């Protein structure tokens with residue numbers, strides 16, 4: 001009698017034979033499956049590096065088997081149209097994600113399609129961020145076509161007799177799908193399923209579910225603004241109430257409370273400005289001397305992080321204004337603009353401030369025209385409606401011209417209003433960082449003298465060094481932006497606009513420059529005019545964590561007032577994030593947002609920043625929630641599992657509650673239902 005093991009082996013052997021037979025007789029289908037599967041694995045290899053993990057392969061296989069099954073509904077000669085269409089779609093998914101990952105270290109989202117109008121504005125930038133390797137996926141549809149023509153030539157399609165067999169073929173391949181899916185599902189944990197549902201931990205989802213399931217799921221998640229408010233409201237509202245009962249956000253008095261009460265505020269949204277620039281010199285020339293000076297005189301948050309997601313500039317505007325995190329899927333500015341958000345703009349308006357924003361780009365970019373109203377701005381000055389487009393570089397009007405014209409408007413605003421709060425959104429230091437490489441005092445070349453071995457004469461060598469490189473170009477546009485800020489402060493001063501005014505300057509997010517550029521910069525070898533090899537004893541890798549930590553942006557609060565200046569002059573080295581601005585600055589201005597997700601930096605001992613993908617940071621460590629790895633800043637620190645669990649739980653809670661507020665419009669809806677309850681109790 002055969003034992004169970006033998007029987008199982010036989011069954012498996014038979015299944016294998018059947019599968020091989022099936023694939024041999026279904027060449028187009030097989031080609032589609034294999035090429036799509038290879039592309040998906042290739043993408044993971046290029047991005048998250050888990051090339052051989054079993055579960056994403058099973059998930060990708062189940063996905064393409066399922067898609068492939070329906071090809072059998074078509075007659076053999078027509079199937080190519082079906083498979084080719086899908087092959088192109090799946091190839092595009094790989095290609096776009098490949099480009100996106102290289103530049104944003106994350107996977108893309110369908111919700112961005114909704115913002116494609118905005119992206120058109122940065123199409124130049126897109127051209128410069130694509131690399132040859134991003135095209136390696138297009139072999140798949142080409143191979144499919146090639147196989148099709150070969151089969152056609154051999155008369156394969158006319159030989160295949162399929163009448164009545166097509167439905168059976170669909171069924172058979174669907175059964176195969178279910179079997180593969182079964183194996184895949186058996187590898188899942190509740191955490192995996194919850195992360196697929198929430199979708200914010202994008203890398204993790206791709207590593208576990210493969211790229212196709214990720215993208216399919218993302219499509220559903222991107223329809224959420226329309227669909228999800230219909231589901232899960234009660235659970236979300238319950239979690240929301242519990243969260244704010246526990247985390248009572250009453251503003252505590254501290255030594256900075258009310259110090260700026262009644263002052264004008266000019267907030268400068270410094271495009272792509274990173275903190276390391278304040279300490280960077282190229283050939284002895286400082287990149288950001290003006291910011292450095294303001295930082296040394298004011299309150300300087302030197303360990304401050306932007307918490308933006310796919311909505312980049314707009315996410316930062318949102319988080320700065322509301323102290324909530326960006327949406328987990330889509331962007332608040334484009335997809336969730338019609339909800340109600342308590343914001344710094346609205347709080348100050350209640351204090352009789354005139355609240356406005358200024359930006360030299362088009363008003364519909366990031367849906368600002370609509371969303372700025374929603375945030376509470378009284379007026380949005382933008383593009384050719386309000387600015388003379390007299391000096392255009394990169395994405396639009398130069399920062400210097402923009403500021404010059406804005407000062408004129410500010411003069412009028414200051415005359416017409418008692419108090420004002422304005423946001424000035426910069427533009428020039430935006431990818432692709434072009435326009436200043438030949439017109440700057442930053443010398444990107446590397447010059448040195450050496451003795452020529454043949455002539456024995458001294459000669460000067462000029463290496464390209466940073467010239468023609470993205471990071472080099474970034475240095476030149478950032479330097480320009482810094483000059484523009486210097487010019488703005490001077491002009492405001494000349495016009496007497498600094499007397500009663502507080503400046504808040506923040507970098508909106510990092511410049512999204514690739515890690516390799518930094519690796520080259522920090523490991524540059526003038527002898528060879530190239531990057532040191534990693535076997536060189538002097539080579540020091542610019543690691544993934546170095547890169548993450550280097551993404552920090554400056555936050556500077558500055559005032560001309562001597563007494564106040566003395567009071568605030570300080571470097572804040574503890575970790576802080578964009579969502580801490582409203583509670584911290586708000587307390588200084590005498591306003592309080594009970595729904596803030598961040599904290600007043602001076603009223604808490606728990607310094608913590610969560611990123612929209614669930615990664616988090618304290619003063620002790622950076623934790624990568626995608627793969628459970630971490631970097632600890634202090635070698636002597638002992639990190640317990642409890643410590644990691646505690647902060648991971650808080651990180652996930654903050655992301656979830658913020659997102660629920662956005663999706664379900666919880667602040668407005670729960671207030672409305674509380675009113676109804678109170679009304680009923682009277």
Ligand code: GP9
Nearest residue numbers: 311312313314361365430
């Ligand atoms: C465009 C500017 C840039 O108006 O704010 O937006 P970004 O590409 O950085 O999100």
Ligand code: MN
Nearest residue numbers: 271272313508
């Ligand atoms: Mn930006």
